Structures are given as structure tokens and as C-alpha cells.
Amino acid sequence: GAGVSQSPSNKVTEKGKDVELRCDPISGHTALYWYRQSLGQGLEFLIYFQGNSAPDKSGLPSDRFSAERTGGSVSTLTIQRTQQEDSAVYLCASSLAPGSYEQYFGPGTRLTVT
Amino acid sequence: ILNVEQSPQSLHVQEGDSTNFTCSFPSSNFYALHWYRWETAKSPEALFVMTLNGDEKKKGRISATLNTKEGYSYLYIKGSQPEDSATYLCARRTGSQGNLIFGKGTKLSVKP
Numbered sequence: 487g488a489g490v491s492q493s494p495s496n497k498v499t500e501k502g503k504d505v506e507l508r509c510d511p512i513s514g515h516t517a518l519y520w521y522r523q524s525l526g527q528g529l530e531f532l533i534y535f536q537g538n539s540a541p542d543k544s545g546l547p548s549d550r551f552s553a554e555r556t557g558g559s560v561s562t563l564t565i566q567r568t569q570q571e572d573s574a575v576y577l578c579a580s581s582l583a584p585g586s587y588e589q590y591f592g593p594g595t596r597l598t599v600t
Numbered sequence: 601i602l603n604v605e606q607s608p609q610s611l612h613v614q615e616g617d618s619t620n621f622t623c624s625f626p627s628s629n630f631y632a633l634h635w636y637r638w639e640t641a642k643s644p645e646a647l648f649v650m651t652l653n654g655d656e657k658k659k660g661r662i663s664a665t666l667n668t669k670e671g672y673s674y675l676y677i678k679g680s681q682p683e684d685s686a687t688y689l690c691a692r693r694t695g696s697q698g699n700l701i702f703g704k705g706t707k708l709s710v711k712p
Contacts, residue, residue, distance in 0.1 A: 489643065490643065517697075519699055519700075521699075521700075521702075526704075527704065528604070528689075528702040528703050528704040528705065529689065529691070529700075529702035530702075531699035531700070531701070534698055534699050536697065542698060542699070545699065577643075577644070587632060587634075587649040587651075587693075588646055588649065589634075589646070589700060590643075590646070591636075591643045591644040591645075592643055593641070593642060593643045594643070
């Protein structure tokens with residue numbers, strides 16, 4: 487079946503502009519995660535959605551970052567007033583249930599802020 | 601150990617060599633340890649999930665072991681092939697819900 491998909495695959499934007507990154511999780515997966523990998527760093531947790539519960543936003547690096555998940559499916563990560571340090575690969579993952587061990591990852595969006 | 605640490609950072613081997621790398625993590629609040637393989641321009645692919653001290657898992661030429669008391673896991677690749685070239689990530693989980701905490705990965709290059 488279809489895996490996790492993300493769009494766009496690459497995004498180049500100017501400093502100060504807003505960007506939206508999209509994630510389509512695997513159908514039926516109730517948990518959705520956003521991570522990012524900056525140059526030279528490990529994958530860093532950003533935000534976690536589980537069903538209709540309030541999201542865990544503890545990993546968001548600043549208030550310029552926000553995310554929503556509509557209808558328990560598609561998620562959008564928004565970065566306002568982008569900065570050069572926001573350049574990274576942004577990965578989305580989903581899992582069948584929060585207690586399910588496996589997280590299935592999308593191919594990522596490579597964001598470059600010039 | 602405060603975070604997930606992986607060594608070496610990178611590794612270059614010849615086709616046919618066997619190799620191994622290490623993941624170290626805090627032994628407290630352990631729930632599960634994950635290994636992923638991440639090839640360039642592809643999605644990270646799950647290799648193993650291990651939960652019990654002494655766990656050993658195997659998939660083809662790749663195997664992994666887990667020591668939760670001392671906080672480490674080893675990943676072994678027997679007879680490396682060029683298609684094994686990728687970054688190998690380990691991540692720990694502290695509970696049944698929530699996010700994974702990743703190491704920086706070991707980048708493996710296998711020369712034909």
C-alpha cells in the first residue's frame with residue numbers, strides 16, 4: 487500500500503518568507519510525527535499528533551513553527567519568517583497507534599533558506 | 601550517557617568486509633531501541649525494534665544486539681555489499697507513546 491508521502495520534496499525560499507510543508511500519513515495511522523535533520527545533527531523531534539488529543543509541541547524550536555492536522559489525516563508544518571538556521575530536511579512519520587512500535591517515515595522535504 | 605550516541609560517525613569498507621557499529625544510550629527509562637537505515641533521497645527504513653535486555657535480531661546479513669543494563673546496542677553487517685551504503689540510525693524510546701530520540705547516525709560506504 488501507499489507509504490507516507492511529503493510535499494514538496496525540495497523547497498528553496500528567501501529569508502523572511504513563510505513556508506508550508508505537507509505530510510500525508512499512511513491511511514488509518516492515528517499517530518503522526520514531525521522531525522527535522524539539520525546539517526551535522528541527528529534527527530530532532532518537533533511535534534507529535536495522536537488522534538484528537540492536544541499535540542505534543544515540546545520539540546518546536548520557536549513560535550515561528552506551527553503544525554496542524556486536519557481530520558486526523560493530512561498534516562501541515564508551517565514556518566513563518568524563515569531564517570537560515572531553519573534549513574534542514576523535514577521528515578514526517580506515522581504509526582498505527584501510539585503504542586505501536588514502528589514509525590514509518592516519508593522521504594522528507596529539503597528546505598533551503600537563502 | 602545523556603543522549604543517544606553512535607560511533608563511528610562514518611565508515612568506509614570494501615565489498616565483502618564485515619563491519620559493526622555502536623549505539624549508546626541512557627540505561628534509565630528504557631522502553632525500546634530502534635535501528636533504521638537511511639539511503640540518500642529515500643525514506644528511513646525500519647530495520648529492528650528491540651525491547652528486552654539480551655535481545656538479538658537478524659534480517660539477512662544484518663543483525664543487532666541489545667544490552668539495556670549498560671545502555672548499548674551493536675549493529676553488525678556480514679559481507680558488506682555496495683547496496684548497504686547508507687546512514688544507519690539508532691533511536692531510543694522512553695515510553696509507549698511519543699517521539700523517538702535519535703543519534704546522529706553512522707554513515708557507511710561500501711566500495712566494490
